Amino acid sequence: MTQEMVEKVTAFITRERQECKELLVFEHALSGVQVPAGTVETGEEFAEAVTREVWEETGYQGQIVRLLGEERQDLPDSQWAVLASAPLRELPKLDAVPVARDEVLGNSVRRGLVVRSEREEGDWLYIVLEDYNLEVEPPRMLRSIGGWIPRVLVSRSIHRTYFEMCLLDETPQRWEHFAEGRYTFHLYWQSLEAHPRLVNGQQQWLERFHEALMSSPIDDGFR
Known part of the structure; x- marks a missing residue:
């Protein structure tokens, strides 16, 4: 198993209005309320990656205020993080045909996705790519598609780096x-003091850094 980790970045975008600290969030059509986050591309610096993610998910240029922290996440046995984009194949061999394309999920995995494995054969894993509605509890599966990928293309570890940012x-x-070529994000500012509610996972990130975000005033030039 490869020891390489998938690198991810998260942006907590803040501003001050009438002495109130606000956090920028967006509502995803299927995945609930979130903050900008994504995967670092090959050869990309963390600062470049988080600035790109902010632009792609908000439509505005961002600037790093400070580094908040970082952590390593080790995935459970049945989960893997994809290191490089690859097609899902019907059989565990490179010349096998790709699986039938799904209208939404397609027939490939992209770098940064977390997928579930069902079985392995030699140097190959049979993985399942799943799409969930995260706005209900428990999350409801909408669709899934499975296929084979080389085991060298996945990792059990994710490294996350968190930034506070402001918009220019x-x-x-x-x-x-x-955004993402298919979704309309609904973005809005929320009071940090009111403890915004994010999707599972991201909510834990916000709780970890909430005190730090509240305690540090920023000068975004628009007060």
């Missing part, structure tokens, strides 16, 4: 942004 331009209180 003034924004509305609410706006929409078309």
